[in-house]
Amino acid sequence: MSKQAVLERRRAERIARERAERARETRTRRLWRLGAVAAAAAVLVAGAIAVSSGGGAKPAPPANTSSLLAGIPEHRGVLGDPNAPVTVTEYVDLQCPICARAAQSTVPALIRDDVRAGKVKLAVRTLHFLGPDSVRAARVAAGAEHQGRLWPFLEAFYARQGAENSGYVTDGFLREVSKAAGVDAAEALGQADSAFATGRLDRANADAARMGVSGTPTLTVKRGDGPERALAASPLDASAVQAELDREAAR
Amino acid sequence: MRAAAVGVALAGLGIATYLTIVHYAGGTPVCAVAHGCAVVQTSDYSELAGVPVAVLGLGGYVAVLAALARDGEGWRTAAAFLSLAGLGFSAWLTYVEVAVLHAICIWCVGSALCMVALSSLTVVRLVRGSGMPVA
Numbered sequence: 001m002s003k004q005a006v007l008e009r010r011r012a013e014r015i016a017r018e019r020a021e022r023a024r025e026t027r028t029r030r031l032w033r034l035g036a037v038a039a040a041a042a043v044l045v046a047g048a049i050a051v052s053s054g055g056g057a058k059p060a061p062p063a064n065t066s067s068l069l070a071g072i073p074e075h076r077g078v079l080g081d082p083n084a085p086v087t088v089t090e091y092v093d094l095q096c097p098i099c100a101r102a103a104q105s106t107v108p109a110l111i112r113d114d115v116r117a118g119k120v121k122l123a124v125r126t127l128h129f130l131g132p133d134s135v136r137a138a139r140v141a142a143g144a145e146h147q148g149r150l151w152p153f154l155e156a157f158y159a160r161q162g163a164e165n166s167g168y169v170t171d172g173f174l175r176e177v178s179k180a181a182g183v184d185a186a187e188a189l190g191q192a193d194s195a196f197a198t199g200r201l202d203r204a205n206a207d208a209a210r211m212g213v214s215g216t217p218t219l220t221v222k223r224g225d226g227p228e229r230a231l232a233a234s235p236l237d238a239s240a241v242q243a244e245l246d247r248e249a250a251r
Numbered sequence: 252m253r254a255a256a257v258g259v260a261l262a263g264l265g266i267a268t269y270l271t272i273v274h275y276a277g278g279t280p281v282c283a284v285a286h287g288c289a290v291v292q293t294s295d296y297s298e299l300a301g302v303p304v305a306v307l308g309l310g311g312y313v314a315v316l317a318a319l320a321r322d323g324e325g326w327r328t329a330a331a332f333l334s335l336a337g338l339g340f341s342a343w344l345t346y347v348e349v350a351v352l353h354a355i356c357i358w359c360v361g362s363a364l365c366m367v368a369l370s371s372l373t374v375v376r377l378v379r380g381s382g383m384p385v386a
Contacts, residue, residue, distance in 0.1 A: 024366065026380070027378075030324075030377060030378050030380065031378065033324075033328055034331065034374060034377055034378060037328055037331050037332040037335060037377070038335055040336075041332055041335035041336040041338075041339055042334060042335075042339060044336045044339075045336055045339030045340050045343065046300060048340055048343070049340075049343050051299055051300050052299050052343070052347075134307055
């Protein structure tokens with residue numbers, strides 16, 4: 001090999017080494033940069049989580065669950081003046097968390113503003129499609145209705161609602177709910193397998209099918225003996241529900 | 252890779268826009284899993300320091316798209332940072348849905364998947380550089 005060729009080869013090897021070195025440095029720099037970026041992102045997310053975790057899953061139950069319903073008559077599971085011109089029916093599943101939310105926001109507003117004023121009476125249909133806990137809860141709710149305490153029972157149930165289908169609706173749980181609602185627990189649980197309770201569940205299914213209810217909660221409105229129709233407003237939006245009821249009343 | 256990242260970010264932007272509109276309209280998102288979206292959307296976790304999470308997502312996707320619109324190491328770093336932060340926060344929100352709220356919002360899951368894809372693409376893009384061989 002000539003001297004010129006040797007020099008050329010050494011030059012090529014040096015250039016290749018320098019390129020490889022530069023590439024290594026670039027890759028190292030980028031990996032460090034990625035690490036710094038990931039660390040900065042982690043710090044940002046940790047801060048966001050610290051702020052976010054100050055939130056809660058559910059609103060606290062009302063301090064006094066009986067004050068909302070105090071003095072309002074309940075007749076055959078319908079809350080309010082039996083002569084109220086408008087009937088609002090709520091289709092619920094007692095296990096449904098959003099029903100609990102509606103029961104702690106929209107429904108109290110309705111009771112305070114319309115039911116108490118004698119403008120609206122509230123009915124409920126306890127659907128039971130989420131699981132066996134829903135069926136048991138709906139049956140014992142029928143037992144509470146039999147004692148004229150359905151609405152206090154619903155209120156107490158929602159305030160203690162557990163995770164869907166976790167098996168929390170035990171007899172012990174239902175006794176606790178009954179006690180909080182002023183319901184005779186033994187009688188209500190005894191009513192759970194009665195024809196009355198079965199009738200209430202069948203009626204809920206039939207009415208939901210007739211109205212095409214596909215989810216809970218669903219609110220419907222009926223003026224006098226007129227047709228029942230589903231409210232367009234979200235059951236979680238108390239002001240929208242109120243506005244729609246006001247329009248209904250103005251018809 | 253940049254085009255794929257832009258596509259994913261646009262998909263995420265669409266989801267965040269929908270959730271933002273639903274948030275301010277006071278409604279509940281159309282949800283294939285019963286109740287989940289409404290529960291998540293109305294939970295206390297739907298806002299961060301008073302700002303709806305949907306709006307944060309919207310802003311995040313817009314920022315990622317802005318970073319993807321230009322090339323250069325700084326912009327690639329910014330895109331990776333934003334995507335990783337979004338991924339971390341999405342992971343936290345998914346944990347909250349499953350462990351705290353016991354409700355799954357399919358839109359949030361969709362956005363989280365977008366963040367997973369976006370993070371992968373932007374990180375690979377940052378490490379590889381603009382097509383320049385590194386080894």
